Amino acid sequence: MKRTRIVAGNWKMNKDYEAGLSLASEIFPMIESEVQHDLLTILFPPFVHIHALASLSAGKKAFAIGAQDCSANVSGAFTGELAASMIKSAGADYVLVGHSERRQYHGETDTLCYEKIKRALEAGLRPIYCIGELKEQRVAGIFEEVIVAQLEGALAKLTATEMAQLVLAYEPVWAIGTGLTASPEQAQEVHALIRSWLAKQFDIETAQMTSILYGGSVNAANAKELFGMPDIDGGLVGGASLKSRDFTEIAKANH
Numbered sequence: 459m460k461r462t463r464i465v466a467g468n469w470k471m472n473k474d475y476e477a478g479l480s481l482a483s484e485i486f487p488m489i490e491s492e493v494q495h496d497l498l499t500i501l502f503p504p505f506v507h508i509h510a511l512a513s514l515s516a517g518k519k520a521f522a523i524g525a526q527d528c529s530a531n532v533s534g535a536f537t538g539e540l541a542a543s544m545i546k547s548a549g550a551d552y553v554l555v556g557h558s559e560r561r562q563y564h565g566e567t568d569t570l571c572y573e574k575i576k577r578a579l580e581a582g583l584r585p586i587y588c589i590g591e592l593k594e595q596r597v598a599g600i601f602e603e604v605i606v607a608q609l610e611g612a613l614a615k616l617t618a619t620e621m622a623q624l625v626l627a628y629e630p631v632w633a634i635g636t637g638l639t640a641s642p643e644q645a646q647e648v649h650a651l652i653r654s655w656l657a658k659q660f661d662i663e664t665a666q667m668t669s670i671l672y673g674g675s676v677n678a679a680n681a682k683e684l685f686g687m688p689d690i691d692g693g694l695v696g697g698a699s700l701k702s703r704d705f706t707e708i709a710k711a712n713h
């Protein structure tokens with residue numbers, strides 16, 4: 459069995475409702491007509507677009523919609539929060555957990571990420587768990603320890619069956635939105651580390667079947683080389699996912 463190749467677009471806090479709909483209406487047919495290989499494309503729009511985009515992509519097996527975050531709680535007095543079950547009921551199938559902007563601006567910890575992953579799984583959402591080191595941690599040569607701690611902190615209590623529902627995304631924080639990209643070799647080194655941690659923690663099959671995405675200034679020019687590395691199964695794309703042509707070129711590069 460081959461791992462699922464994925465291109466995911468994280469729109470972050472961009473695109474009002476109409477603009478979001480029109481971007482998705484460009485992306486779906488463009489990818490449908492130009493991408494000939496097996497690929498799952500997941501769009502992560504702001505929450506308010508989820509239902510409309512899920513309707514737009516209904517019945518298209520190569521597309522899915524996800525949320526950029528979910529609550530660690532099931533329901534109740536949590537003003538402003540959205541439960542995983544609500545997100546699922548709006549038509550999403552995926553959710554990002556632990557994106558570096560959530561860690562940086564909202565103080566999210568690995569333990570909180572574990573709780574969110576559990577809520578997502580209970581609701582039938584597949585989490586994409588994001589990890590990555592800060593610039594100073596790379597410079598100090600401690601990125602491996604940082605990555606392993608993020609894996610252990612959020613995933614160690616999962617069963618192999620639960621882990622099989624997850625996708626991982628390695629996103630070095632110094633490469634997100636900066637125009638700096640990890641070299642294919644730097645990214646591959648970390649992806650291989652992640653896969654060997656999965657094999658040790660769970661089993662070889664889980665390690666072999668988990669899709670691991672790279673994120674950090676992926677664009678049409680650098681995607682092919684990154685996706686050509688043996689342990690890189692696709693990309694989590696921020697800025698370039700807001701342009702249908704660029705995003706489609708990235709999708710085309712992932713095979």
Ligand code: PEP
Nearest residue numbers: 634635673674675696697
């Ligand atoms: C991201 O937000 O996950 C990301 C990788 O952003 P960018 O592609 O803009 O660096």
